[in-house]
Amino acid sequence: MIYKVIQYISTHADRFTDALETHLLLSGITMVLVILLAVPLGILCAKKESFEAPIMHVVNALKVLPVLVLIVVMLPLLGVGFLPALVALLLQAIPIIVINTYSGFKNIDPGVLESAVGMGLSKKTIFWKVEFPLAMPLILTGIRIGAIDVIAGAMLASYIGGGGLGDFIVNGIDHSDHVMLMVGSIPIAFIAVVVDISLALVQRHLSRYQRS
Amino acid sequence: MAVNAIELKNVSMRFGKDSKDVVKNVSIKIPENSFVTVLGTSGSGKTTLIKLINRLYEATSGEIFFFGKNIRELNVENYRRQIGYVIQQSGLFPHMTVEQNVAVIPKMLKWDEKRTQSRVDELLKLVRLPPAVFKNRFPSQLSGGQQQRVGIARALAANPSVLLMDEPFGALDAITRQKLQAEILEIQKRFRKTILFVTHDVHEAFKLGERTVIMKGGEIQQYDTPYNILFHPANEFVRRIVSSENFVEKLRVLRASSIVHPSDGIEAPDAPSVNAGDTLLDVLDQFLTTNAAAVLVTDKQGGLLGRITWEQFRLIPGRPDSEIYRGAALRAVKGVRQG
Numbered sequence: 001m002i003y004k005v006i007q008y009i010s011t012h013a014d015r016f017t018d019a020l021e022t023h024l025l026l027s028g029i030t031m032v033l034v035i036l037l038a039v040p041l042g043i044l045c046a047k048k049e050s051f052e053a054p055i056m057h058v059v060n061a062l063k064v065l066p067v068l069v070l071i072v073v074m075l076p077l078l079g080v081g082f083l084p085a086l087v088a089l090l091l092q093a094i095p096i097i098v099i100n101t102y103s104g105f106k107n108i109d110p111g112v113l114e115s116a117v118g119m120g121l122s123k124k125t126i127f128w129k130v131e132f133p134l135a136m137p138l139i140l141t142g143i144r145i146g147a148i149d150v151i152a153g154a155m156l157a158s159y160i161g162g163g164g165l166g167d168f169i170v171n172g173i174d175h176s177d178h179v180m181l182m183v184g185s186i187p188i189a190f191i192a193v194v195v196d197i198s199l200a201l202v203q204r205h206l207s208r209y210q211r212s
Numbered sequence: 213m214a215v216n217a218i219e220l221k222n223v224s225m226r227f228g229k230d231s232k233d234v235v236k237n238v239s240i241k242i243p244e245n246s247f248v249t250v251l252g253t254s255g256s257g258k259t260t261l262i263k264l265i266n267r268l269y270e271a272t273s274g275e276i277f278f279f280g281k282n283i284r285e286l287n288v289e290n291y292r293r294q295i296g297y298v299i300q301q302s303g304l305f306p307h308m309t310v311e312q313n314v315a316v317i318p319k320m321l322k323w324d325e326k327r328t329q330s331r332v333d334e335l336l337k338l339v340r341l342p343p344a345v346f347k348n349r350f351p352s353q354l355s356g357g358q359q360q361r362v363g364i365a366r367a368l369a370a371n372p373s374v375l376l377m378d379e380p381f382g383a384l385d386a387i388t389r390q391k392l393q394a395e396i397l398e399i400q401k402r403f404r405k406t407i408l409f410v411t412h413d414v415h416e417a418f419k420l421g422e423r424t425v426i427m428k429g430g431e432i433q434q435y436d437t438p439y440n441i442l443f444h445p446a447n448e449f450v451r452r453i454v455s456s457e458n459f460v461e462k463l464r465v466l467r468a469s470s471i472v473h474p475s476d477g478i479e480a481p482d483a484p485s486v487n488a489g490d491t492l493l494d495v496l497d498q499f500l501t502t503n504a505a506a507v508l509v510t511d512k513q514g515g516l517l518g519r520i521t522w523e524q525f526r527l528i529p530g531r532p533d534s535e536i537y538r539g540a541a542l543r544a545v546k547g548v549r550q551g
Contacts (some may be wrong), residue, residue: 112303120295
């Protein structure tokens with residue numbers, strides 16, 4: 001079976017690298033955008049009480065929608081292709097990162113903040129040198145979970161013509177072709193594992209102070 | 213005239229518009245280089261009082277002066293950097309090493325690397341944490357006592373003239389607490405700091421403070437020397453708060469320096485002596501075991517500060533003056549020593 005998978009990939013190298021590229025691009029762009037969007041939103045929630053309830057409600061509602069639903073909903077709104085897939089994945093990954101950023105900031109020991117203010121640090125210094133580094137381990141956990149969801153979820157982009165490794169899987173399902181299924185799913189699993197481990201290492205480094 | 217490091221004039225503070233005052237019309241002067249403790253139960257407003265001084269809270273009414281300047285007119289961050297602040301939970305930055313924690317303010321004041329380094333080393337030695345061992349540790353790798361030591365070093369980093377300490381030793385075990393109490397006393401004397409120290413521990417308040425503020429319901433009940441508070445309580449509340457201390461306990465918390473009188477220069481050559489930091493119990497011990505007429509009080513270097521005569525113990529109200537008492541006191545002292 002594995003042999004057949006490798007054989008397929010080597011005979012259809014162009015098609016495979018195209019799909020792989022699209023998949024990585026789709027997941028990568030999604031993650032960059034989602035971080036740029038969700039982290040500030042989470043900080044806003046933690047800092048400004050008036051934003052807390054509305055944003056958290058939307059985010060929690062979003063969290064319960066399966067990504068397949070999001071992708072299908074994009075069809076009438078944005079048509080088919082890369083963009084609607086990207087928007088759907090974005091919406092899928094936002095909640096976990098907003099929630100984790102929010103908790104990261106909210107969980108900081110009030111005594112630490114009190115002494116930071118009391119010793120005369122400016123708001124800006126406290127934010128960048130104290131709050132942000134202390135919230136970072138939890139934010140990274142959110143990013144880790146979000147990234148895995150996006151890499152796996154990007155497979156569904158294939159249903160609305162978004163391309164990516166999902167094309168092989170959808171094809172494989174349609175034709176009961178197990179080799180095709182594997183050509184799509186093994187690389188997805190591999191990418192997910194690699195990303196997860198790398199982020200775990202970064203996280204470990206950033207939270208080394210927690211281990212005594 | 214002594215300079216006042218901190219002065220509060222009719223300061224009141226309430227949190228909500230309709231709530232009652234947490235601090236009520238407090239006026240107080242803290243002279244430069246003095247060690248003042250603030251004693252009160254929870255909810256007495258003692259922590260609020262301290263936070264009003266470093267402007268973590270703003271007074272609802274009244275004025276606060278820092279070396280004569282109204283603190284509202286000072287840049288709040290610059291002002292806070294002139295005041296060391298130590299709290300019970302240590303408040304160390306958990307993601308920074310000991311060295312980075314202590315260097316926070318020097319870095320902010322843009323000291324060069326060399327000056328910052330030597331200051332960090334100097335301070336860690338001062339709080340008895342060998343730099344080579346502790347510099348690169350994270351707070352989670354320290355015991356509670358060590359964390360508080362770093363907290364003190366951090367507060368001293370930019371050499372502030374005033375230290376505000378909010379129950380800094382409240383969470384420590386008795387032995388560690390006693391060690392740190394002795395060290396903060398020494399630091400205060402050596403570097404001539406003005407310290408305002410909040411505690412709910414009567415013993416700690418009297419052991420450390422040259423003067424103690426007793427608070428209840430946001431109001432000052434008495435601001436006086438430990439000696440006067442113990443033996444001349446201003447009201448029923450103060451009497452109650454110190455009444456748990458029996459006579460021997462009272463002597464145990466008072467320092468010899470609290471009732472020392474100037475020497476008339478004709479001391480007996482064999483007169484026993486105690487250190488200024490020793491307690492009145494030590495003084496009594498000397499009287500009871502030597503039969504001397506006066507006990508000399510010396511400073512750390514052995515210089516004569518003055519003396520305490522047996523007669524002065526008679527000033528203490530409620531003490532029966534007889535040989536029977538002397539015997540009873542001796543047994544009590546021995547009991548305390550052994551216990």
